[in-house]
Amino acid sequence: MIQELTESYGTIFEKDLINEIAQVGTFKEVPEGYKLIEIGDYIKGMPLLISGAIKILREDNDGDELLLYYLEKGDTCSMTMACCMGDSKSEIRAITETDSKLIMVPMQKMEEWTVKYKTWRNFVFNSYHERLKELLSTLDSIAFDKMDARLISYLKEKARINKGDIIHNTHQEIAYELHSSRVVISRLLKKLEQMGSIELHRNYIKILDL
Amino acid sequence: MIQELTESYGTIFEKDLINEIAQVGTFKEVPEGYKLIEIGDYIKGMPLLISGAIKILREDNDGDELLLYYLEKGDTCSMTMACCMGDSKSEIRAITETDSKLIMVPMQKMEEWTVKYKTWRNFVFNSYHERLKELLSTLDSIAFDKMDARLISYLKEKARINKGDIIHNTHQEIAYELHSSRVVISRLLKKLEQMGSIELHRNYIKILDL
DNA sequence: GCCGTGCAGTAACATTGGTTACAAAGGATT
DNA sequence: AATCCTTTGTAACCAATGTTACTGCACGGC
Numbered sequence: 266m267i268q269e270l271t272e273s274y275g276t277i278f279e280k281d282l283i284n285e286i287a288q289v290g291t292f293k294e295v296p297e298g299y300k301l302i303e304i305g306d307y308i309k310g311m312p313l314l315i316s317g318a319i320k321i322l323r324e325d326n327d328g329d330e331l332l333l334y335y336l337e338k339g340d341t342c343s344m345t346m347a348c349c350m351g352d353s354k355s356e357i358r359a360i361t362e363t364d365s366k367l368i369m370v371p372m373q374k375m376e377e378w379t380v381k382y383k384t385w386r387n388f389v390f391n392s393y394h395e396r397l398k399e400l401l402s403t404l405d406s407i408a409f410d411k412m413d414a415r416l417i418s419y420l421k422e423k424a425r426i427n428k429g430d431i432i433h434n435t436h437q438e439i440a441y442e443l444h445s446s447r448v449v450i451s452r453l454l455k456k457l458e459q460m461g462s463i464e465l466h467r468n469y470i471k472i473l474d475l
Numbered sequence: 476m477i478q479e480l481t482e483s484y485g486t487i488f489e490k491d492l493i494n495e496i497a498q499v500g501t502f503k504e505v506p507e508g509y510k511l512i513e514i515g516d517y518i519k520g521m522p523l524l525i526s527g528a529i530k531i532l533r534e535d536n537d538g539d540e541l542l543l544y545y546l547e548k549g550d551t552c553s554m555t556m557a558c559c560m561g562d563s564k565s566e567i568r569a570i571t572e573t574d575s576k577l578i579m580v581p582m583q584k585m586e587e588w589t590v591k592y593k594t595w596r597n598f599v600f601n602s603y604h605e606r607l608k609e610l611l612s613t614l615d616s617i618a619f620d621k622m623d624a625r626l627i628s629y630l631k632e633k634a635r636i637n638k639g640d641i642i643h644n645t646h647q648e649i650a651y652e653l654h655s656s657r658v659v660i661s662r663l664l665k666k667l668e669q670m671g672s673i674e675l676h677r678n679y680i681k682i683l684d685l
Numbered sequence: 686g687c688c689g690t691g692c693a694g695t696a697a698c699a700t701t702g703g704t705t706a707c708a709a710a711g712g713a714t715t
Numbered sequence: 716a717a718t719c720c721t722t723t724g725t726a727a728c729c730a731a732t733g734t735t736a737c738t739g740c741a742c743g744g745c
Contacts, residue, residue, distance in 0.1 A: 323615065325615060326619075327619075329619060331618050333614075346600075347604035347607050376596070379589070379596060390556075390560045393557060394557035394560060396607075397553070397557050397566075397610070400607070400611075400614070404610070404614050409541075411701070411702090412701075435721085435723090437723095444619070445703080446704075447722090448705090448724090449701090449703065451722095451725090454723095455725090465723085467710085467711055467721090467722060467723075468711095646692075646693065647693095656733055658695085658732095661695085675693085677691095677740085677742085
């Protein structure tokens with residue numbers, strides 16, 4: 266575990282802290298599409314992402330979904346931290362976007378390390394900062410952009426996260442994550458194809474030039 | 476200053492911490508409508524709100540605004556903290572909604588107090604947590620609600636913050652904060668009046684039963 | 686009182702996005 | 716090949732929101 270930790274966190278945590286994490290953390294390997302956290306869950310530990318990607322989703326009362334942002338290597342879920350500290354329920358759902366490796370750290374350690382390690386403090390505050398910025402940019406896109414622009418950002422981000430130019434999703438799935446309807450997404454995708462930006466296929470989309 | 480601090484923060488901070496804050500903090504009294512932070516500002520200190528209310532706004536590239544949430548007595552701006560720690564520019568604009576009193580604390584102390592005082596740590600994490608929740612609920616409302624529902628929440632919240640049933644705003648101003656247009660807001664307000672929920676007047680609105 | 690400015694009311698219209706319905710195509714199973 | 720299910724394409728329609736344009740009214744300054 267030390268090796269994985271050093272690879273992903275070696276530059277930001279000192280050796281002592283890495284060792285402590287390795288001692289109390291549990292290593293987890295999860296496949297794509299695995300639900301890590303459900304809305305309303307009480308959270309026992311804090312995840313440190315080693316590889317892969319996790320998507321963070323919000324849901325309203327009617328069960329409508331909305332993609333908030335992705336977590337990647339070196340990230341942690343500040344929502345989770347927030348919930349743990351406040352001993353409250355999760356406000357979000359977390360699902361692995363790709364096969365992922367992560368280390369779960371028990372909550373009690375957070376407080377201890379916050380006092381003991383400056384790098385840990387920085388890490389925690391940095392995570393909050395990053396997540397706040399991501400949330401704001403998601404909010405911008407919902408508040409200020411039209412659907413076509415949101416769709417383009419979505420496709421770009423999804424391609425980046427999946428490290429390739431193929432997006433393995435149906436129009437229906439995309440519609441869910443953008444909180445829209447299948448017909449609308451198909452319509453807009455078709456327009457993008459006609460403009461030469463993408464290629465549409467059954468069950469996947471190829472990015473050409475966005 | 477000790478007195479004000481004790482009134483607003485006496486229950487959450489120990490005496491030593493209050494004294495330290497009083498020593499290094501500067502007291503500020505600002506009138507309604509005063510711009511505390513502009514987007515892109517570098518931030519030197521952290522505000523602790525003693526009385527009044529501050530509205531936090533987001534702006535897009537075209538200069539369109541959007542109200543994110545309000546800060547009240549006992550709150551601090553976690554966005555500001557985040558920016559200070561990361562030494563980055565402000566993502567938001569902050570304007571006093573009512574006459575307000577606040578104490579500015581220099582940034583360097585944050586780190587020191589985080590190690591020294593458990594109550595300060597809790598306060599900081601709690602603030603982050605609260606602000607994240609507010610942001611999420613704003614996002615919900617934009618993503619999932621229609622304009623009429625958003626307008627009603629807006630009016631309720633505004634009345635609560637201003638501690639009364641009169642809202643001193645023109646339709647144009649409301650439209651700005653909800654990122655809509657004056658005509659749309661007038662239309663919806665008229666509907667609410669016809670339903671008996673509010674009374675419309677020039678330059679103000681009276682809440683009857685929302 | 687008279688005028689100018691800003692605010693509110695309203696109609697007509699455009700655009701965006703969501704809904705319903707159905708057809709066609711791809712892929713798997715038998 | 717015949718069948719079935721899922722995915723995609725498309726048309727017609729509707730509702731919500733935004734835009735433009737014009738009107739009248741209130742209030743302050745003169």
